Amino acid sequence: MITTPRFPRRPAVWFALAAGTMALVLAATAPSPMLAQVPAAVKGAEDERVAVIAKVKPAVAAVCFYGGKVCGSGVVISEDGLCLTNFHVVQPTGAILACGLADGKLYDSVLIGQDKVGDVALVKLLPKKPGDKFPFVKLGDSDLCRAGEWSLAMGNPFGLAMDFNPTVTFGMISGVNRYQPPEGKGTLEYTDCIQIDTSINPGNSGGPLFNMKGELIGINGRGSFDKRGRVNSGVGYAISINQIKNFMGHLKVGIDTDHATLGASFSTDAEEGDLSKIFVSSMLDESDAFRRGLKPQDQLVAFAGRSTTSTNQYKNILGIYPKDWRVSLRYRRGTASKEVLVRLMGNMDKVIEKEPQPGDPKPGQPQPGGPPSNPGAEKAKLSPAAKMVEVKKGYANYYFNVLAQDELLAEIKKNYGDFSKLTGNWALDGNVQLADRGGNVKLTWIDDKTGTMEVKMSREGIEDSVKPLEPGIGVGELSLPQGSGGLLVSLWQFRLLMTQLRDGMNPNTSFSPGFVHGGSEPFYPPPADGKLPANITDLRVDCDVLKTKKGQFEAKWYFDQKNHALLGCEATFVKEEDPCELYFYDWKDAGGVKLPHKIVCKFGDKTFATITARTYGLVRK
Amino acid sequence: MFRRIVPAVLAFGLVASMPVSAAEPVTKVSEQVNEKMVKIFGSGGFKGVVNYTTGILISPDGFILTVASQTLDTSELIIHMYDGRKMKAVVVVTEPVLDIALLKIKVDGKKIDEPSGLDLPYFNYAESLKRPIAEAGDWVLGFSNQFEIATRNEPMSVQQGTISSYAKLHGRRGIFDFPYTGNVYVVDAITNNPGAGGGALTDRKGQLLGIIGREIKNTLSETWINYAIPLNAKVETKDGDKPKIVSFPEFVSLGMQFKYKPVDRPVVVLTAGGFHGMRFVPNILERTPPYVDELYPNSPASKLVQVNDLVSFIDGEPIYSIKSFNDYMRKTRPGMTIRLEVRRGDNLQTIELKLEEWPKGLLPTVPLPKNPDPPK
Numbered sequence: 001m002i003t004t005p006r007f008p009r010r011p012a013v014w015f016a017l018a019a020g021t022m023a024l025v026l027a028a029t030a031p032s033p034m035l036a037q038v039p040a041a042v043k044g045a046e047d048e049r050v051a052v053i054a055k056v057k058p059a060v061a062a063v064c065f066y067g068g069k070v071c072g073s074g075v076v077i078s079e080d081g082l083c084l085t086n087f088h089v090v091q092p093t094g095a096i097l098a099c100g101l102a103d104g105k106l107y108d109s110v111l112i113g114q115d116k117v118g119d120v121a122l123v124k125l126l127p128k129k130p131g132d133k134f135p136f137v138k139l140g141d142s143d144l145c146r147a148g149e150w151s152l153a154m155g156n157p158f159g160l161a162m163d164f165n166p167t168v169t170f171g172m173i174s175g176v177n178r179y180q181p182p183e184g185k186g187t188l189e190y191t192d193c194i195q196i197d198t199s200i201n202p203g204n205s206g207g208p209l210f211n212m213k214g215e216l217i218g219i220n221g222r223g224s225f226d227k228r229g230r231v232n233s234g235v236g237y238a239i240s241i242n243q244i245k246n247f248m249g250h251l252k253v254g255i256d257t258d259h260a261t262l263g264a265s266f267s268t269d270a271e272e273g274d275l276s277k278i279f280v281s282s283m284l285d286e287s288d289a290f291r292r293g294l295k296p297q298d299q300l301v302a303f304a305g306r307s308t309t310s311t312n313q314y315k316n317i318l319g320i321y322p323k324d325w326r327v328s329l330r331y332r333r334g335t336a337s338k339e340v341l342v343r344l345m346g347n348m349d350k351v352i353e354k355e356p357q358p359g360d361p362k363p364g365q366p367q368p369g370g371p372p373s374n375p376g377a378e379k380a381k382l383s384p385a386a387k388m389v390e391v392k393k394g395y396a397n398y399y400f401n402v403l404a405q406d407e408l409l410a411e412i413k414k415n416y417g418d419f420s421k422l423t424g425n426w427a428l429d430g431n432v433q434l435a436d437r438g439g440n441v442k443l444t445w446i447d448d449k450t451g452t453m454e455v456k457m458s459r460e461g462i463e464d465s466v467k468p469l470e471p472g473i474g475v476g477e478l479s480l481p482q483g484s485g486g487l488l489v490s491l492w493q494f495r496l497l498m499t500q501l502r503d504g505m506n507p508n509t510s511f512s513p514g515f516v517h518g519g520s521e522p523f524y525p526p527p528a529d530g531k532l533p534a535n536i537t538d539l540r541v542d543c544d545v546l547k548t549k550k551g552q553f554e555a556k557w558y559f560d561q562k563n564h565a566l567l568g569c570e571a572t573f574v575k576e577e578d579p580c581e582l583y584f585y586d587w588k589d590a591g592g593v594k595l596p597h598k599i600v601c602k603f604g605d606k607t608f609a610t611i612t613a614r615t616y617g618l619v620r621k
Numbered sequence: 622m623f624r625r626i627v628p629a630v631l632a633f634g635l636v637a638s639m640p641v642s643a644a645e646p647v648t649k650v651s652e653q654v655n656e657k658m659v660k661i662f663g664s665g666g667f668k669g670v671v672n673y674t675t676g677i678l679i680s681p682d683g684f685i686l687t688v689a690s691q692t693l694d695t696s697e698l699i700i701h702m703y704d705g706r707k708m709k710a711v712v713v714v715t716e717p718v719l720d721i722a723l724l725k726i727k728v729d730g731k732k733i734d735e736p737s738g739l740d741l742p743y744f745n746y747a748e749s750l751k752r753p754i755a756e757a758g759d760w761v762l763g764f765s766n767q768f769e770i771a772t773r774n775e776p777m778s779v780q781q782g783t784i785s786s787y788a789k790l791h792g793r794r795g796i797f798d799f800p801y802t803g804n805v806y807v808v809d810a811i812t813n814n815p816g817a818g819g820g821a822l823t824d825r826k827g828q829l830l831g832i833i834g835r836e837i838k839n840t841l842s843e844t845w846i847n848y849a850i851p852l853n854a855k856v857e858t859k860d861g862d863k864p865k866i867v868s869f870p871e872f873v874s875l876g877m878q879f880k881y882k883p884v885d886r887p888v889v890v891l892t893a894g895g896f897h898g899m900r901f902v903p904n905i906l907e908r909t910p911p912y913v914d915e916l917y918p919n920s921p922a923s924k925l926v927q928v929n930d931l932v933s934f935i936d937g938e939p940i941y942s943i944k945s946f947n948d949y950m951r952k953t954r955p956g957m958t959i960r961l962e963v964r965r966g967d968n969l970q971t972i973e974l975k976l977e978e979w980p981k982g983l984l985p986t987v988p989l990p991k992n993p994d995p996p997k
Contacts, residue, residue: 146651147776148652175771226814227815234812276774309705
């Protein structure tokens with residue numbers, strides 16, 4: 001029992017008044033004569049805070065089952081109604097749901113993309129009238145957050161507000177770059193997250209965490225709970241917005257995204273006294289890190305540009321990237337240190353998916369005690385959102401992937417012209433520079449009567465030729481010219497991409513159905529003049545990716561997000577081997593369409609060839 | 622009533638004015654405080670008993686204050702410094718009545734009472750003591766490694782709140798009354814989470830006010846309370862049979878000279894109800910089922926109950942855990958008869974027990990870390 005000598009009566013009242021949120025409400029609204037005594041600076045800061053809350057409030061969403069039963073929170077981040085929330089909030093609602101905004105209206109909504117491991121989902125609110133714009137908030141830079149800064153959490157804890165007017169809580173950032181291990185089997189892993197003492201409770205899940213400028217710095221979703229039950233314990237966690245930005249390209253195109261592994265495990269040295277270091281303890285042979293030269297006992301110095309002194313830090317950094325991304329890695333062996341770009345492997349293969357069990361601890365569940373049933377499931381079928389759902393394995397909603405493909409294909413046509421009639425033979429005359437020699441080169445794409453395309457390369461008396469679709473063709477032939485990793489096969493796919501795009505009818509020549517939008521990835525094209533910068537990551541260009549697949553041939557095509565210029569591709573035909581990398585430069589007119597007049601081919605850690613085109617000859621059919 | 626609103630409003634006024642004045646941003650204060658704190662790793666590690674806690678440095682050569690928790694009950698204490706260094710520490714002395722322990726970093730090749738040669742950032746306890754006691758409504762910061770969120774060079778968690786009151790503590794930990802009964806700072810932030818014990822409660826400039834205590838419940842309301850033991854703590858107790866005042870400042874100053882002697886602590890008397898004579902399996906979970914582990918000879922239960930019986934009902938009320946058993950028993954008194962239903966194998970057995978007075982010496986005492994051997 002607590003005895004309070006100064007205020008012997010009604011200690012409970014005192015407690016309530018001292019509680020943070022209550023005091024905030026009082027400070028913000030109480031028409032108290034005491035305010036006259038509040039210094040101007042204090043009043044000014046308070047007014048600023050009230051103004052920030054008023055500014056962001058309209059974009060805070062209550063994420064609901066279709067029909068309006070509240071399930072969690074969310075926040076609108078674009079005028080066309082894209083809304084971020086937690087995966088564990090939309091998991092019970094299904095793809096057709098509803099979101100309530102502070103205007104008191106409930107909007108039919110549809111799931112676009114999801115990140116199970118990162119516990120993020122992207123939802124789209126449908127406007128009441130076509131063209132209506134939604135209030136939205138600006139994304140901040142969560143790397144700038146520091147422990148000790150103030151923050152605002154908004155949302156709908158305990159499903160309090162029937163009119164969707166969000167609750168605001170005010171508190172402190174308690175820590176940054178925090179790591180919280182997965183809650184499910186491999187899912188709901190919070191890496192590099194923001195720890196707050198700002199009160200978050202069941203129902204706050206998926207809601208926004210703002211800095212005091214009203215910028216979105218995170219999505220609230222989890223807390224540390226122990227004996228006090230699953231309510232605010234003074235320790236909440238928000239997924240950092242910078243992690244979400246890395247996944248945004250994937251989320252927007254409907255992907256059920258996956259996180260990454262490096263294919264290596266690390267251990268911290270156990271030496272006392274010294275500062276901590278981490279070392280490679282084991283590696284997978286099929287990992288790109290292994291192919292790039294990383295070996296057991298190497299010290300991991302930096303990963304994605306951040307220094308790594310503990311396994312928590314390493315997991316933090318790894319956890320914010322989608323699979324297949326290339327990031328930089330610096331390692332030390334003996335006295336030498338080296339920086340390389342590594343491709344990350346997928347994570348989900350090792351995750352055994354588990355349906356939530358009754359009684360599973362799950363933060364933010366509106367009514368703990370069991371998986372909520374979906375009360376709006378039947379009515380949802382009548383929603384306009386129902387026409388925007390397409391189920392496909394590997395996707396949260398493939399409908400939005402098809403939309404994104406259409407947009408990107410339109411951009412290709414706009415940038416480079418219409419190749420659809422240019423399906424006859426192609427030829428390129430020019431110059432080739434290899435590592436040790438150079439000379440004239442002639443490339444030809446021959447469209448054979450059977451539909452089996454042949455690609456030839458003649459240079460200074462040497463001729464290489466590949467028919468990629470010929471039955472029984474071996475890896476050796478597909479890799480021609482020797483040392484290129486499959487330059488000719490890659491050029492064949494390039495022609496397929498430009499001429500057939502997605503809709504080619506001939507199953508032998510078109511990519512369909514192996515044609516999807518792959519979200520976004522960083523791409524590191526070497527500079528046109530060949531001079532590499534000191535920092536390898538300075539080359540990074542954020543790209544939209546098209547993924548194509550035809551038989552055993554898979555390729556990823558990289559389009560600069562700024563102007564949709566096709567910068568290059570990575571093509572593979574043997575899994576777990578280095579791809580053949582092509583980089584395209586100098587797109588110029590080639591008889592009504594544009595084609596790259598310089599192509600760099602890289603394989604592994606080496607540049608194989610630089611081809612400069614003098615002329616292209618493209619035959620119509 | 623009106624007077625009481627004022628401090629809260631003013632406290633948040635301070636909060637709000639921070640970004641404006643920016644004289645000492647909390648971000649900077651946090652970094653400074655963090656350098657004076659250590660993460661402590663010791664015994665425990667099974668559910669309910671954590672093997673980590675927090676400590677604060679109070680001298681450049683490595684004296685550390687923390688709470689007197691089970692974590693210290695090991696010869697191998699490991700601490701992580703703010704910069705990621707990993708070091709050994711030993712317990713110099715604990716004072717159960719204060720619930721505080723003094724540790725020192727052990728440097729290889731140095732005896733514990735020799736200067737360690739370290740030059741670490743630290744809180745100046747004596748200087749901090751000179752500042753006036755913080756008052757209800759004062760704005761405070763809490764720093765700790767609660768939930769073991771941080772290891773190595775990862776910073777402590779920082780929380781903010783206001784002092785709700787400066788008052789006497791009557792707390793309970795498990796079934797035991799809490800040994801510390803002096804004044805505490807009660808705060809409105811949820812500071813006292815697992816592993817937070819030994820953390821720092823500071824003012825907004827990062828000046829030390831108190832040591833965050835262990836997780837305990839208010840004996841009246843059965844709610845968890847958040848508090849810190851102030852630097853000036855004094856407790857009236859008995860040393861053997863003689864009345865004695867135990868003082869935190871004296872503990873620190875004598876302790877750092879290796880001269881402090883803990884009081885011969887009186888047995889903490891429980892409101893344990895009547896004596897039944899059963900001892901259960903170790904109560905390590907929030908809901909440890911009350912399996913009988915041992916029976917006291919010649920006790921009411923000794924002839925009727927068997928080891929491995931699971932107590933399922935008392936007087937028809939379901940019993941789910943050792944805690945709910947003890948809670949029920951507290952309402953009883955010697956001389957009463959209770960009806961137990963115990964699960965033995967596949968059957969429920971009904972047993973009537975006539976409760977007795979607790980035999981002298983058998984009353985449970987608060988489990989505390991043993992004092993180490995005197996440092997050599």
